[in-house]
Amino acid sequence: MSSSGPSQNPDLPTVVIVHLIRHAQSSGERPRSSSLSFQGQRQCDDLLQIFRKHAPYVTHILSSPIVRCLETARRRFSAHLKPGQKIQVMPALAGSRGRKIQRGTEHGYPEVDRVWIEEQPGSRASRMRDEEFVLQYLTLQGLSDADAHKVREVMIVTHGKQLSALLGDAYQPFQFPDATLRSYVVFTGSGSKTLLYLRSEQTLKNQRAAQRLREALTQDRKDRERRKKLEEQDKAAKETTAREEAENAAKDISIRTEATKEAWVLEDAKKKVSLLNRSGFRHFGLIPSGYANGDDIEVVDQATNEIMTLTELIALLKLRHRAELISEQECEKENRKIAPARKRKNAEDLQVAPTEGRKKVYKTLATFL
Numbered sequence: 534m535s536s537s538g539p540s541q542n543p544d545l546p547t548v549v550i551v552h553l554i555r556h557a558q559s560s561g562e563r564p565r566s567s568s569l570s571f572q573g574q575r576q577c578d579d580l581l582q583i584f585r586k587h588a589p590y591v592t593h594i595l596s597s598p599i600v601r602c603l604e605t606a607r608r609r610f611s612a613h614l615k616p617g618q619k620i621q622v623m624p625a626l627a628g629s630r631g632r633k634i635q636r637g638t639e640h641g642y643p644e645v646d647r648v649w650i651e652e653q654p655g656s657r658a659s660r661m662r663d664e665e666f667v668l669q670y671l672t673l674q675g676l677s678d679a680d681a682h683k684v685r686e687v688m689i690v691t692h693g694k695q696l697s698a699l700l701g702d703a704y705q706p707f708q709f710p711d712a713t714l715r716s717y718v719v720f721t722g723s724g725s726k727t728l729l730y731l732r733s734e735q736t737l738k739n740q741r742a743a744q745r746l747r748e749a750l751t752q753d754r755k756d757r758e759r760r761k762k763l764e765e766q767d768k769a770a771k772e773t774t775a776r777e778e779a780e781n782a783a784k785d786i787s788i789r790t791e792a793t794k795e796a797w798v799l800e801d802a803k804k805k806v807s808l809l810n811r812s813g814f815r816h817f818g819l820i821p822s823g824y825a826n827g828d829d830i831e832v833v834d835q836a837t838n839e840i841m842t843l844t845e846l847i848a849l850l851k852l853r854h855r856a857e858l859i860s861e862q863e864c865e866k867e868n869r870k871i872a873p874a875r876k877r878k879n880a881e882d883l884q885v886a887p888t889e890g891r892k893k894v895y896k897t898l899a900t901f902l
């Protein structure tokens with residue numbers, strides 16, 4: 534248990550029910566290690582009937598490390614412990630004697646937890662009295678939220694002196710004979726650490742009913758908050774999905790648009806090549822108007838399998854078919870001479886046909902366009 538201040542969590546219990554029990558009669562031979570006397574054992578058996586009514590509601594059982602308190606707790610509670618529930622030792626319930634007791638007094642008691650409820654060594658200073666430490670625990674101060682949520686109803690087995698310290702002026706020795714149980718409540722969020730006596734069984738029932746009602750309301754609020762959070766998460770997930778779908782759709786449209794543009798460019802190129810194939814290349818220049826520079830196009834000379842630019846190939850073809858191209862020039866000159874006669878009926882028959890050299894050049898270049 535740490536020494537930090539009280540938790541501000543509004544979900545923590547506002548009221549803790551406390552059952553204070555003075556240990557049963559001991560043999561009295563040794564103040565610290567004396568066991569219960571025969572009368573003390575009978576007192577425990579008689580008190581068991583009372584404890585059975587509280588057992589289903591008790592969440593924590595605290596005991597002084599003195600043997601007579603541990604035996605009183607064991608004889609009362611061991612048969613009615615919930616699964617996993619243990620009797621916890623709190624040295625502060627034995628006062629100054631508790632700080633002197635060595636660990637191991639709980640050995641041989643399987644119902645007793647070996648983890649004692651106490652401050653870490655050196656952290657519990659003399660300014661905090663034993664009863665303050667106990668009340669700090671009962672008001673959930675210094676407990677983690679996880680531990681505090683579990684505290685609802687606490688059984689405490691201690692000594693008359695410690696009962697007097699816990700109750701202050703409200704303590705009356707005659708009210709606490711051996712093996713006596715009295716029920717109280719303490720408010721956790723008020724700042725007060727006063728234990729208030731529950732005068733009747735009906736008052737105790739009312740406190741338990743109030744606890745259950747508050748727990749139900751708290752659980753209902755948590756459920757509503759959880760549902761709201763899930764709805765918000767679901768809404769955010771849907772918005773994210775819709776946004777991603779919109780982005781993907783936009784990407785698909787962009788991809789389709791780019792593909793369409795590429796198809797248009799390809800189709801336009803095909804049309805240009807088809808047009809060029811129909812109209813033929815400009816003689817001697819031989820580079821189609823759609824190409825800005827023959828140096829930008831790499832081709833393979835089918836005659837030699839050499840890689841070169843289109844400009845280099847054109848120069849090579851000019852050289853390779855020089856004789857045919859020169860003859861073609863002469864044909865064109867003759868065509869220009871008889872151009873005025875083309876208006877006559879059979880003017881086409883007078884035109885000189887292109888030479889085989891130009892056809893070869895066209896055929897070769899067309900394979901690259």
